[in-house]
Amino acid sequence: MSIDKSTADSGCPHNSHISCGNCRLGTICLPLALENEEVVKLEEIVQRGRPLQKGEHVYREHDQFTAVFAVRSGSFKAYKLTDSGKEQVTGFYFPGEVFGMDGISKDIYTNSAKALETSAVCEIPFNHLEQLSVQIPTMQRHFFQLMSQEITEDQQLITLLSKNTAEERIAALLLSVSARNARRQLSATCFRLPMSRADIGNYMGITVETVSRVFTRFAKLGLIEVDSKEVNLLNIDGLKESANIT
Amino acid sequence: MSIDKSTADSGCPHNSHISCGNCRLGTICLPLALENEEVVKLEEIVQRGRPLQKGEHVYREHDQFTAVFAVRSGSFKAYKLTDSGKEQVTGFYFPGEVFGMDGISKDIYTNSAKALETSAVCEIPFNHLEQLSVQIPTMQRHFFQLMSQEITEDQQLITLLSKNTAEERIAALLLSVSARNARRQLSATCFRLPMSRADIGNYMGITVETVSRVFTRFAKLGLIEVDSKEVNLLNIDGLKESANIT
């Protein structure tokens, strides 16, 4: 909100000409143990794209798979259309996180990815990444890990959807966003949810109405404060109890 | 059921001394475009394990991650325990399919894997596989694809859990097992479900009772025949309609 692009220092990911080496998101999206000269090789293949407007697509379902993407600023949602034409949100991505890996298996993206707000991505062409992975084993390992992490997270969501109530799901989502914010040195308690209530409900397998009701219920219990998209987690431990996570 | 191990030919995956080169599951778990000499390299690192009895574990949640596994014969389920101690089934694996990739990200398995019946696996030590991937780009690509496929499948399950009714979920499961059977040149209509009703319900996010009811409902509609674990899909198109897949 209050980020002033004109005075953005080299650590600000909005700035499109800074390099991986001094991007402050590096610790999230890069392998930690990368040599300087290896970072240079990586930088050669990474394409820092122009900003995307809210609603713009990075790629669409069934597009030819060419690259994976790291969120530079803003946020994205991945979704697919079911056979009956309904949307299914499969994930939200915040700065430093990598998406697009679903496309590898069939050489075609199985999801669409669109910006939830004005955002920017780094594009990492996959054929180059493969070559680089052969040269730099650390890179290969890191990328295996990123994919494995996606699997783990999807499985957590599966558990959530298959076992938990609406309240537990919402609590888990809030805690997830909170934790991911903390990883970027941002507030773990006070933040803006970039996605709509409909997206939340869709992602969590509940209706908008239920999302809305749970939010107000949480607010009445003093667990959170809500002002449209802005939320303030007043009682994280209470939320964790509601999420059934200890 | 009627497999006679004593007369098992070299193509039978029960036979523990056959190699990847002439394993009839090769087309499923191996990259197609592998040179002969490359297959030899792969065979050097693959460990063909002893049979596992029903209920035996391949690995347990929180174990040190060492290897991924290809199902040689039988079937497995992957599951994890939730914080509240309940079980969550995260996948079923049939011959030719690879599991254990969830462990890569943290170097620790995030699931347990146990045999649903007498089964056998090929163990592929991951450090060797990484080295091999550097030598054989096709291998790297193939492994990326396997992981990406796991992501895609998990996301399909997410959609199922988040949007579909009990009937649709069961229909989808039956069709999934059917398709995976067909891939192994087995009957797409008549097969045995190796997992319990409880496992099915757990995986699909519904209770055993509901599973049972849906099975009998499907049977009454003439869509399937059920005799305990044996099922016969009488009307695949009808099932696809029930699953909302066209």
Add this chain to the structure above:
DNA sequence: CGCCTGGTTGAGAATCATCAACATCTGTGG
């Protein structure tokens, strides 16, 4: 200013979970 999208709230309906009883299957030991 009014329209449209997105969000909230309410009332009734439906699916599925829960609880409970009963049936069946499996394997074990007499």
Add this chain to the structure above:
DNA sequence: CCACAGATGTTGATGATTCTCAACCAGGCG
């Protein structure tokens, strides 16, 4: 070979959570 116990599966009755439908409210934008 049979009897029995425990696990697994089926069926029924009841109830709760969540969905659906509907009205209404708030904010952004032409």
